Amino acid sequence: MLYPFVKILSRLALRIFCRQVTFSDRSLLQHKGPLILACNHPNSFFDAILLGSLFEQPVHFLARGDAFRKPVVRKILTALRMIPIYRLSEGKEYLALNDSTFERCQEVLLQGGILLIFAEGLCENRWALRPLKKGTARIALEAWKMPHLAEKCAVLPVGINYDSFSRFGKRIIVHFGKKITDQDMPATLSMSEKILHFNALLTAQLEKGVLTSDGHDELVQALISNHTRMQTGDDQLIASLKEAQARVTPEEAEKLRPPGLMAGGIADMAGAVLLLLPALVGWILHIPYYLLVKRFVVQKTNGTVFYDSVLYGLLLLTYPFYWILLNVMGMIWLEYWYFLLFMPFLAWITLNWLDCVNRLVNGRAFANVFYSAPSSR
Structure with a gap:
């Protein structure tokens, strides 16, 4: 079971x-x-x-x-x-x-x-x-x-x-x-x-x-971060990303703010504005818990390959209890506490808002990588 x-x-x-x-x-x-x-x-x-x-x-x-x-x-x-x-x-x-x-x-x-x-x-x-x-x-x-x-x-x-x-x-x-x-x-x-x-x-x-970085990690990270922009089928995605990797200089990729999201224009501007309030609520509700768990995991996994796995596992095990705790506290101290039931959804909105902001910060750096159309596509 x-x-x-x-x-x-x-x-x-x-x-x-x-x-x-x-x-x-x-x-x-x-x-x-x-x-x-x-x-x-x-x-x-x-x-x-x-x-x-x-x-x-x-x-x-x-x-x-x-x-x-x-x-x-x-x-x-x-x-x-x-x-x-x-x-x-x-x-x-x-x-x-x-x-x-x-x-x-x-x-x-x-x-x-x-x-x-x-x-x-x-x-x-x-x-x-x-x-x-x-x-x-x-x-x-x-x-x-x-x-x-x-x-x-x-x-x-x-x-x-x-x-x-x-x-x-x-x-x-x-x-x-x-x-x-x-x-x-x-x-x-x-x-x-x-x-x-x-x-x-x-x-x-x-x-x-x-995908292999050959020492240029930022470029590979940027390509994977923006892979949904590739004008190709999923079955040819890695091949297309390797073609893009060959065209782009590492210096161009380093200009992007990690995780290297490319700008999407008006949609990102709208998202950054419309999602600001719920994203802020989601951030306030989750950041103390997340930083506490992250600090513990960093201390336990420092210098090892286990950070990501342990962080995910600990969040998976403890978040339901954190969610229950905040809802119980809300029932006791808040008149309109029902929004706390939607904490996971607010966390998802926060991540979407951060994506919009990252894309706006990056501008339209190296957009030609994803919108150019080489003959092999």
Whole structure:
């Protein structure tokens, strides 16, 4: 019961925590298992939260084994469909436990489940694709040894692109690549050769779906922030953004105020004026709570890749209690307290107002990137 409840709550929270989530093919969110999602890993647990919340079928995923050491935590994580995977850095004595992990992965697939694996192994908050580990290939190849899974199980490459790893109200692009199946594995290859071949295929697909900054983070952030301005279909979005990336100088992108939203003209002026009052109310109601949670998370995650994930998780768990507390206080001290019931909506309005202001501040910097029409579009 825990997983469905958290999934529903997380879907609602994502509508505020993320301003926009764009999929190259949204129909794949309805995909049935057996299926392996082979994903890049730029943003710690939030990568799993995002996909697990938005896929219709429950998603099982591999997580760091050291998180499972406390019995109570282990029960909670297991109820959330997490499977521990152990690394050498966590101690040689734990590596033997990976045998049961691989067995559990095969069970999930045999039962028609969806398994999420982060093919890079480690997480880094950066716009680049790391060399792939062997784990995804091994799990897929072992599954394809079974006749039932050889026919039905596929590996779906997933590239996740964030405009920020720390901002509230982020924009995300999720790109699904071409599926990899048992038919793509030449029968004449040895196991080690198949692993190399699999990783080459997967790397090629992930590279098509992941924007890389090459040291110019501001440019990639600006492109992702404004991706809805691209005059192209969602399935060609990453390719079009890469074309735009090649045309724009980093100096042009640095002129934009983070998160790099491009001006929208009269609509933004109207939004900045009309939404000012409700946005101000939403800001006053939420800023003390948000800053308190943020300060706590910064202290606990300083210098790690877990900031975004812990912030989202803590807001998800504590906001309902904060909302109840303010409504109870309003009932006691305010005559017209009913507006407090709409606090989440006011938070959403505040984020929309901030977007309008950001676009007005930026002016029309490098608008030609999104409105030019190269021949490939």
